[in-house]
Amino acid sequence: MDGGRAVPRYSRIVGELRRRIETGELAPGDRVPSTREITRQWGVAMATATKVLTELRREGVVHAVPGVGTVVTATATASAPSAPAPGSAPAATPAPAARAARPVRSAAPARPAPPSEAAAGGQTGLTLARIVDAAVAVADAEGLAAVSMRRVAAELGVATMSLYRHVTDKDDLLVRMMDAAIGERPLPAEPPPGWREPMELAARQLWGLFRSHPWLAPALSLTRPQLITSALVYSEWVLEALHSRGLDDQSAFTAHLTLLNYIRGLAQNLETEREAEAQSGLDSEEWMGTQESAFRATLESGRYPGLARLAGSGYDLDLDDLFEFGLQRLLDGLAVLLDEGSPSDGRTPASGG
Structure with a gap:
């Protein structure tokens, strides 16, 4: 409680992750929990998890890396606010040896592109599938309003205009996003009996x-x-x-x-x-x-x-x-x-x- 008011959950989670960064438990370049990991670990809704990462980005302690996720910035330890979140205890600082022994976190490997598509996309290996996957990921995490051609290009680390070699416009992208999302769960080849x-x-x-x-x-x-x-x-x-x-x-x-x-x-x-x-x-x-x-x-x-x-x-x-x-x-x-x-x-x- 703070002045008789309940502290929003997202603020408590922000404070916890900020402390992990300040103490070095999360070192520069380490991935911070994704929105889905936050929802599972703290039992909050996706919107709350999104707000957590948005606040940490606003503070400049984390940033998004295309194809990797949200990682701790190199200057996070020095620049992050040091005030602890209300009602939470400071995390213990890990010993240097323990930090060195921690396994390196890595993102899932990117979907390989056919040689012809990779050549068409230049050195980035830009493909329609990668564009749609990135757009769906943004919409899942932050809502459809956050999806724009510029935002998707930024997530992929490419120029915005390069997307137009694969999709006509945002409406075309949206249809492809919906097609991909619904296609995730195909119906069985044979329906059960009856109606x-x-x-x-x-x-x-x-x-x-x-x-x-x-x-x-x-x-x-x-x-x-x-x-x-x-x-x-x-x-x-x-x-x-x-x-x-x-x-x-x-x-x-x-x-x-x-x-x-x-x-x-x-x-x-x-x-x-x-x-x-x-x-x-x-x-x-x-x-x-x-x-x-x-x-x-x-x-x-x-x-x-x-x-x-x-x-x-x-x-x-x-x-x-x-x-x-x-x-x-x-x-x-x-x-x-x-x-x-x-x-x-x-x-x-x-x-x-």
């Missing part, structure tokens, strides 16, 4: 992709659909499952869009929450804590008895649970349409299986 299991499998796999890439759901458009070949595979999968039960083309595609938009709509909360956390420095639970007194005062008026009962018993919002609940209810509705006809329109039952 419901294939629909569940596709829905959960798509939800997992949105979870892994929070920028993906807002980037997808329902009204102006982009030509993303890896996404067309999902469409074909769902349509085939519904056609196997005799559902007509129009109804099957409408059902597909309904399911897609449910998953996409719920997943958009992932990116908006990440942005809110990056701006406020508070995760959703911490933010709710700041609103609790005002919320309870409103409920005590007696005008909202249902919500008051819920607040008294406690409710933990879990997006994964919410997704699964809604998925099952949507599929229950489709089951009525497929097996018994729609109660509201008196249509005859769909034939098949």
Whole structure:
């Protein structure tokens, strides 16, 4: 606590990493934990991890190295602020021998480029795959707003104009990013039997992709659909499952869009929450804590008895649970349409299986 206020988590993590740098535990040139490593080690959201690295870069104690990651700058020990983060203990300084024995951290090897592509890209070996991978990495860590041709070029250590030999513009790059992200999890060659299991499998796999890439759901458009070949595979999968039960083309595609938009709509909360956390420095639970007194005062008026009962018993919002609940209810509705006809329109039952 600081003056009666909770210290945001990102500030505590910044303080811990700063101390590691000042004491030499992280030496110049060493990689600092990536955003994903920070989320795993401290149990925070990706937005908080991004804010940590952004603050350390702002202080000048770390910098990004294309193809390697975020590393400690050569002057970090001398220039880093020395004030410890509130509520944390200083880290022990490692002995010189221990530091020398520490294994050298190295980045994963870059994807090798075919000779023809490497020649076309010059000495950098610039390829379309490297460009798309770098753009996806930036979007995953900092959100889609952080992706620009200049930023991607900087991550790769190349001139911005060199990217235009491989992509037309940022819109073209975005489509390729979405295609690559969705293509990470191909559907099985053979679907499970029936219609419901294939629909569940596709829905959960798509939800997992949105979870892994929070920028993906807002980037997808329902009204102006982009030509993303890896996404067309999902469409074909769902349509085939519904056609196997005799559902007509129009109804099957409408059902597909309904399911897609449910998953996409719920997943958009992932990116908006990440942005809110990056701006406020508070995760959703911490933010709710700041609103609790005002919320309870409103409920005590007696005008909202249902919500008051819920607040008294406690409710933990879990997006994964919410997704699964809604998925099952949507599929229950489709089951009525497929097996018994729609109660509201008196249509005859769909034939098949």
